[in-house]
Amino acid sequence: AQSHVLWPEIDRITAEQLHYARQGVGEGVWELFAEDGEMRMYKREEEVNGLVVDPLKAVHTVKGVTGFEMCHYFFSPDYRLDWETTIEQMKVLEKVSDDTMIFLQIHKRVWPASQRDALFWSHLRQVPDSRDPDAQNIWIVCNHSTEHHSAPEKSNGKYIRVFLTVALVCQTMIEPPKNGAQITRDDLTCKITYCSVVNPGGWAPASVLRAVYKREYPKFLKKFTHYVYDQCKNKPIRF
Numbered sequence: 001a002q003s004h005v006l007w008p009e010i011d012r013i014t015a016e017q018l019h020y021a022r023q024g025v026g027e028g029v030w031e032l033f034a035e036d037g038e039m040r041m042y043k044r045e046e047e048v049n050g051l052v053v054d055p056l057k058a059v060h061t062v063k064g065v066t067g068f069e070m071c072h073y074f075f076s077p078d079y080r081l082d083w084e085t086t087i088e089q090m091k092v093l094e095k096v097s098d099d100t101m102i103f104l105q106i107h108k109r110v111w112p113a114s115q116r117d118a119l120f121w122s123h124l125r126q127v128p129d130s131r132d133p134d135a136q137n138i139w140i141v142c143n144h145s146t147e148h149h150s151a152p153e154k155s156n157g158k159y160i161r162v163f164l165t166v167a168l169v170c171q172t173m174i175e176p177p178k179n180g181a182q183i184t185r186d187d188l189t190c191k192i193t194y195c196s197v198v199n200p201g202g203w204a205p206a207s208v209l210r211a212v213y214k215r216e217y218p219k220f221l222k223k224f225t226h227y228v229y230d231q232c233k234n235k236p237i238r239f
């Protein structure tokens with residue numbers, strides 16, 4: 001993928017999002033708006049040109065899966081329609097490499113706003129942890145809006161194009177069994193940080209958008225993480 005015209009942007013945005021995901025929610029203005037078991041969802045209330053673009057940061061801990069497995073199921077188009085309930089159509093416009101694809105997604109309409117679509121590159125990468133060199137256990141998927149020659153600039157007016165930046169950062173923690181036995185899924189914990197900023201791209205009532213985010217984000221992360229656990233539980237562990 002290093003040769004692709006998008007590579008410098010992919011490299012820069014992915015590094016930025018990794019740094020951003022690692023920042024705690026202690027500092028500043030993050031507001032906890034949803035909790036469910038180990039999942040904590042925070043938001044900041046921000047508007048750009050009168051449009052709600054509330055940044056979201058969710059942290060979650062899921063036992064029994066690895067960070068690679070979580071990121072693999074988030075990245076791969078083959079499983080997306082199993083866990084993403086708000087997608088009406090999904091198309092891979094370009095397979096840049098094994099770890100980078102360009103998606104066009106048409107999402108369900110949220111009344112009274114107009115229907116939205118999203119055109120973005122998606123990149124999966126293993127991250128050597130600079131602070132802990134032998135922690136080869138951090139994976140990231142970064143999704144960032146882009147242009148593409150085979151997607152109409154505007155979907156000839158049918159859908160409003162959102163502008164999004166999303167990052168799923170997953171770290172595998174292993175509790176090695178005392179008796180030196182082989183590692184099982186009971187010894188695995190995946191620490192997840194999900195960050196997202198979605199600019200709705202066109203007018204949508206602030207109250208409607210905030211209600212959608214409040215309802216949809218916890219539902220999405222809960223459904224996605226349960227889906228990955230169920231997909232992996234009877235399969236060999238993949239780090």
Ligand SMILES: Cc1cccc(-c2n[nH]cc2-c2ccc(F)c(-c3ccc(S(=O)(=O)CCO)cc3)c2)n1
Nearest residue numbers: 084086107108110116118143162166213216217220
């Ligand atoms: C989880 C969630 C949060 C906020 C809104 C909604 C939603 N409800 N009805 C339509 C949408 C909708 C409209 C446009 C979008 F781009 C996405 C969208 C959301 C997430 C992602 S992703 O990159 O996190 C996962 C890949 O689909 C991409 C697009 C979702 N769903």
